[in-house]
Amino acid sequence: MYSLDQLGYDSYFQDQNQSETHLIGRVSTLANGIYKVLSADGEYPCQVSGRFYHRAIEARDFPCVGDWVLFERMPGENKGIIHGVLERKSLLSRRAPGEKQEEQLMAANIDTVFLVNALNQDFNIRRMERYLMQVYESGASPVFVLTKKDLCDDVEEKIEAVEEIAFGVPVHAVDALHRDGIEVLQPYMQQGRTVSLIGSSGVGKSTLMNQLIGDQVQKTQDIRSGDDKGRHTTTHRELFLVPDGGVVIDTPGMRELQLWSGDDAVDQTFQDVEALATQCKFRDCAHDQEPGCAIKQAIQNGDLTEERYKSYLKLQRETKFLDLKEKYGSHRAARIQVKEIHKGTW
Template sequence: MESDPRTPCFFICPYLGGNHLNTLQNYGWNELHQTHWIEHQENFKSSEGKIGRVTLEHKHMYRVVTELGEWLAVCSGSLLHRAIDRRDYPAVGDWVAIEQMPGEERGIIHSILPRTSVFSRKTAGDSMTEQLIAVNVDIVFLVTSMNEDFNPRRLERYLVAAYDSGAIPVIVLTKADLCDTPQDFIDQASNIAFGTDVFAVSSKTGAGIDHVIALLKDGKTAALLGSSGVGKSSLVNAICGDATMDVQTIREDDAKGRHTTTHRELIALPAGGVLIDTPGMREFQLWNDSESIEGSFSDIEALTASCKFNDCSHKSEPGCAIQQALADGSLAEDRFMSYLKLQREIAYLERKTNTQAQIAERKRWKAIAKTQKR
């Protein structure tokens, strides 16, 4: 009888001890997570507690892979009671403490292990809330195609968010087989991503795919980030060597894509490593602090340090290194404008979030006071 291809392949995991059969190493379990688990076990009251990783999230329901297979899970009442903001809830990529419901392939998530990285953005629209894209990620693949949809300014935003997350950014330029001048796109990406690896790949011919796969060795977890139609799903299929993800074509008139991936999902790769595929995002508003700009705009930060005056506004002061670089062409004006725009955006976000945090804290203490009176 053939096994169901969706059934996880089990093996011995030395990190957990004992002779448990499990899949956790396939999903990125390592010694650091083992240390977190040992430190975190004191929060467990049930002897049935297991460790698991969230592979899918859908409307407060989660799919969690454990040493005993995959379970559908919900958060426990105590976890929900402790939660204040979005970061207090599980996200795709989280390692969680989970208890199996008796006699069912379902579980209850009691707590979340400490995260090694958090990749997030501001929720689309006017809401001042954070949306978690992926957590516990080692590498962020910033995916963009080598056609009319290539956008250096959007790529700069992705880089800022990647540096802030704690993960390593890597730029992946797709559709090399359809591009006559791939080196032009590589140069453009390299000029705004100092010290960041840039790979040109073709999911159709397989060119460059080995370089991407090599980065995932030793059980690394990577997230794919990019707009619709840049070829993320095709890249996943090329890395996996099969049709793991559905693929749709781009529109010929503007090279923009249609949504293929509609949710975040964690995928264990046959050759080792883990991928988190994410839906395409045309709007990407930052959710971080201003220090993260330094990594993405290190050239401008270096010029700023060379200005004659420490409080230089980079407008008309004598000895301004920024104005000199703009005049001689060593700094592109649109890149500097993008830098200023992102600084203003982050400053505004910090003011708004600080105000909202104060309001939320007052509401919390009012609720505590009412409870004590009762």
Template sequence: MNLNENEQMQAFGWNEHWKTRFLADEYKEMIPARVIAQFANQYRVITQHGECMAAVSGKFQFEAIRRSDFPGVGDWTAVQPLAGEKRVVIQAVLPRTTVMLRKAAGSIPEEQVIGANIDTLLIVNALNEDFNIRKIERYLIVAWESGAVPVVLLTKADLCDDVAVKIAAVEAAAPGVFVHAVSALQDMGRDALSPYLQPGCTVALTGSSGVGKSTLLNWLAGGDLQRVQGIREDDARGRHTTTHRELFPLPGGAVMMDTPGMRELQLWDAEEGRQEAFADIEAVAAACRFRDCRHEAEDGCAVKQAIADGTLDPRRFASYRKTGRELEYMNRKEQTVSKRLKKSAEKRLGTNSDRRKYSQMDE
């Protein structure tokens, strides 16, 4: 197998880094494959033989501890081909360079993989009635935590009369993050995205329904890769067009991941990402008189002073505190559930041990 000459694999981001990683781990009798789409517990992958369906092995399921241990779109995996079938079995997931997580739906706190091995995360927000800086801040937390480079993309610029003002507002809420306004309808802003769409790079689109992610993908791809739907005119909210995560090769050599719109992005284990997203507030807080300052009524609070003199937006500080409380709550809930699961596992192991002991006595 000559991996360097495999154009199908290269179109989905296969390069020397992944080749070296795969060969170094010596996955005997296996071949590399990238997960390019996910449908519940089934995956579509790309191998040197082309696209095929895949499922994880029984051993993989048994050894997986967390939901995030399972493959996600963008993961590179080691698969075992099935003789005479157009299917493969996933035996292992190669170590990820980046991973975007959120809290999975449901009452049990567990993480869900949104995408893996993403180089640039395009946070998409529309310049219409759905424009929301606080929502952008939440996506920035997840982006910084993932390890990918965040970029804010303001779509539907043709519907906005004060684009420059909106860009300035986002830049103030996203220190150090590039912000671009684009319009697929008017073919505006394409050149600004070129640096992120280099050959071999994986770029992901994320944002709420109706912000124009699928339209953006079709525009950059030069064809109708994803079906698009209109939005409700009264509140600018869209219906879910994309129903699953999927990778698409772009003409210039980059790979783009489209994801379903999220009504609400629930944070998961992202304190470092929060600190990065609110780096300006963290810097101000470092000047507080007391190291454990809660920024409420303490003397010498630099944060309260910054709000009073107008250098810190109180709405941004409220968002900072809200996400902090959310992460603290999730951490406590996760610890409680983890202890319960640990006791349950120990009980099961004890029961199995007793069964083996009595079985040996009977013999």
């Protein structure tokens, strides 16, 4: 038996549920087409109905971890059939690994995403910008959690570096292994609230998960001594209940993050660059050789780093290409890209 309130079943989902015949539950894991669903009546392995399956067109039509689903219990069996998915509050996704243009769903209905990064040799501001874009695109609220502060001699400098690329986003440094700083994360872990953890392989997500939940729910491994990088320990997405209230969803570490979409997310992530662009002398300034360019002036003055501006341009081009692929397909999008590169407009 599970408390729907603790699982996050609030008025947003209650107002959508008009079914008098189906049970309501939340997906906690997914493996090989089997969804583990937690409900007030217990825990059930479920599959989508045949009708549901044939009506689904794309990846986001199917349930994912964190979704609220309507299901029925099969007579005489401890399993169920899913008939519908309630509208999501938020959806964390990325482009699936490989050549195909497919979306990979990571977790749904998240309130806060902990962007977990390690304060060791793997500290990477440019990667953090990509993760921040991903969270803005999802509709959830980002929080940076910098782990392994016991291995870092310049914690405050690194916190300041993150704050410079994440305007208004909370940044916390912790040593999860020794529970140093963990208490600052407790306010996010409230009854009915959902937190998800994302980050690269080996940044300490599993150790942090175990400390947040108060149990060894995830295996941990030591980092490699040669390059300070870690190994994959979490192998699938899973939803956990926090004893004192709330829900945490862990996700596997990512060696790379390919964005799915996000023009608006670029604007949110690079608010400083966007603000500077409005101060240029010419409205159509290309920020190259034009006089009165506020961005070029900011770089010369040291108010904006050239690395951050290059990252902004790179992510702009990446999201632009994703939009072209969605509209025209990969081959035509590539042709358009080549033409614009030759014109100097890409």
